[in-house]
Amino acid sequence: MNTFPSDITPLAAELRERLAAAGGLPFAEFMAACLYHPQYGYYMTPRERIGKAGDFFTSTSVHAVFGRLVARQLMQMSELLGGDIFQVVEQGAGEGHLALDILETLASEAPELYARLTYTLIEVGPASRDRQARTLAAHAARVAWCAADEWRIDAGCFLSNELVDAFPVHVVEKQSGELREVYVAARADGTFGEELRGPSTPALTEHFKWLGVAPVEGNRAEANLAAPVWMRQVGERIGRGFVITIDYGYPAAELYALHRRTGTLLCYRQHQADDDPYTAVGEKDITTHVDFTAxxxxxxxxxxxTLWFGEQYRFLLGLGFFEELLRLQACCADEREARALRMTLKNLILPEQGMGETFKVLVQGKGVGAPALHCARPISSIPMTGLAAL
Ligand SMILES: C[S@@+](CC[C@H](N)C(=O)[O-])C[C@H]1O[C@@H](n2cnc3c(N)ncnc32)[C@H](O)[C@@H]1O
Structure with missing residues (x-):
């Protein structure tokens, strides 16, 4: 059994007892407690998570341009749907930045749509819900909150940014052709240890059969069993409309490729990434890359x-990223301000160090045919006039 130190956070102490009583638990249950324990879970406590003072940046915290461009896609979706109602539902809204930037954009660029839309947020953390309410106070007439099983879209769009990467995952290894699962156990000396056992549920083997892609012999990998269940539920709750899912991840063949020997699990705390979920238990984010094939x-x-799937940089460029950059740059007081703006915005599209390539966008539709979405505009058709100066 591999062993790891457990610094004694209140959650670590509680989990140690729970693991000892149960004789070990699948990693998915350990991760679920780390993130969602009602009292100590990372997403349940009133901490700073997103932005400079938090643990990580998200695209929506980088600049309002991200939400503005998503809003332009929503405007087109509303036109495609026609009718009087347009319902947006966003799950896992963090500080509420995406909602705010979308609502501000619609209020100024599409007031008729703004006046008839409803924007519903689904948020698991009570402190985050309060912060979202404060962020969105100016749009109180348009926004509401509900539980994950309470919403329905008759016509509209379901949105999420960096939600699915937080779903608890089962961790598996393929050993001598057999699927084995990582269990977490408590040791007498206060450390957490990992053990490989048989799968805790037949759903694991069934998942890889259903997916048509299996982990490679000797590799460690994650299985996000909650993600396809969630996606089916989202689909079933939509009458006519769209789903936009933004997150870091890959198609299954790439996610489970030979070279990805230790999987994709990462923890984030104060802008440092590490691969050890057994320290600072409950005090850091734990995430894995999303399987977009699933x-x-x-x-x-x-x-x-599926109407469109691709890298975030393509999605943003299609929606007018460069045009928006040039427009904002023209409003800058001097070259120093313009350079700072470019440096900030580049984070959204740069492949390395930035969010441009690992982040993907999946756009799905139900009852909407096969429209040519603005986000799918080919890069070759984007006017490049004025870009030489960037
Ligand atoms: C990584 S943050 C992303 C926040 C935001 N979308 C952004 O772009 O800044 C994940 C958010 O999802 C929320 N969350 C995590 N799991 C959730 C779930 N199952 N249902 C609703 N919200 C959830 C967290 O509390 C947090 O607000």
């Missing part, structure tokens, strides 16, 4: 057709 397949089963 999301697409599960969506298909719930009547959601």
């Amino acid at each position: 999301l697409q397949q599960a969506g298909d089963e719930a009547g959601l057709t």
